[in-house]
Amino acid sequence: MRIDVVTIFPGYLAPLREALLGRAIAAGLIDVRVHNLRDWTRDVHQAVDDAPYGGGPGMVMRPQVWGEALDDVLGDEPARLIVPTPAGVPFTQATARRWKDEPRLVFACGRYEGIDQRVVDEYASRMPVEEVSIGDYVLVGGEVAVLVMVEAVARLLPGVLGNPQSAEQDSFSDGLLEGPAYTRPVVWRGREVPAVLRSGDHGAIARWRRDRALERTAKRRPDLLAALPEDALDQRDREF
Numbered sequence: 288m289r290i291d292v293v294t295i296f297p298g299y300l301a302p303l304r305e306a307l308l309g310r311a312i313a314a315g316l317i318d319v320r321v322h323n324l325r326d327w328t329r330d331v332h333q334a335v336d337d338a339p340y341g342g343g344p345g346m347v348m349r350p351q352v353w354g355e356a357l358d359d360v361l362g363d364e365p366a367r368l369i370v371p372t373p374a375g376v377p378f379t380q381a382t383a384r385r386w387k388d389e390p391r392l393v394f395a396c397g398r399y400e401g402i403d404q405r406v407v408d409e410y411a412s413r414m415p416v417e418e419v420s421i422g423d424y425v426l427v428g429g430e431v432a433v434l435v436m437v438e439a440v441a442r443l444l445p446g447v448l449g450n451p452q453s454a455e456q457d458s459f460s461d462g463l464l465e466g467p468a469y470t471r472p473v474v475w476r477g478r479e480v481p482a483v484l485r486s487g488d489h490g491a492i493a494r495w496r497r498d499r500a501l502e503r504t505a506k507r508r509p510d511l512l513a514a515l516p517e518d519a520l521d522q523r524d525r526e527f
């Protein structure tokens with residue numbers, strides 16, 4: 288997968304080159320290219336924003352600079368354009384799973400009050416464009432959202448995670464939150480690891496883990512339970 292990120296703060300994307308993702312990039316599993324939007328400005332001030340039509344607080348990012356940058360970055364290679372925005376469709380694990388099979392993702396990181404809407408409209412006329420949000424809170428720009436989304440997608444790519452089963456069994460993979468996890472020592476500050484996890488009875492362990500996942504989901508995210516398909520819960524599951 289090739290990933291392009293256009294931003295006025297390229298340094299914000301430096302964490303992509305650390306740790307697990309950094310190793311995946313170094314191994315050639317992912318091709319990540321970060322572009323400075325200001326490289327496409329033509330004025331001495333390298334202006335990328337202007338006052339909003341209709342008035343209102345803050346500034347809006349100008350369409351001309353974005354158009355020249357995206358035309359260059361996109362070239363003729365097909366891609367999906369992703370525009371982070373607080374007004375976007377929620378980004379979820381299902382989104383990450385859908386995007387992991389894309390050959391190329393291009394992320395447009397806005398700042399100020401966002402990017403002139405005509406940029407989205409222009410590129411949506413010729414390619415898939417998604418305006419997405421990583422959560423119901425307001426950030427200062429799109430860069431942090433891109434870090435979140437790139438990590439969520441990249442970890443699903445073959446070879447990126449040491450243990451591919453991690454991606455298959457993590458939270459949301461079966462529509463439920465993950466239950467609690469434990470490791471050594473057996474007793475820590477008087478708190479003991481649940482005996483079932485040390486029993487070697489894999490059936491009982493699987494049942495215990497599902498019960499804990501159901502309990503946690505019912506308590507913290509009842510919306511996820513309600514969204515499960517009819518046949519996802521058996522009679523015993525419904526006791527929670």
Ligand SMILES: N#Cc1c(-c2ccc3ccn(Cc4cccnc4)c3c2)n[nH]c1N
Nearest residue numbers: 371372397398420421422425426428429432
């Ligand atoms: N994804 C995502 C986001 C963002 C987000 C993403 C891109 C931009 C570009 C500018 N801002 C600031 C801004 C402030 C107020 C109104 N509109 C925009 C962004 C916020 N905020 N919260 C999320 N979940």
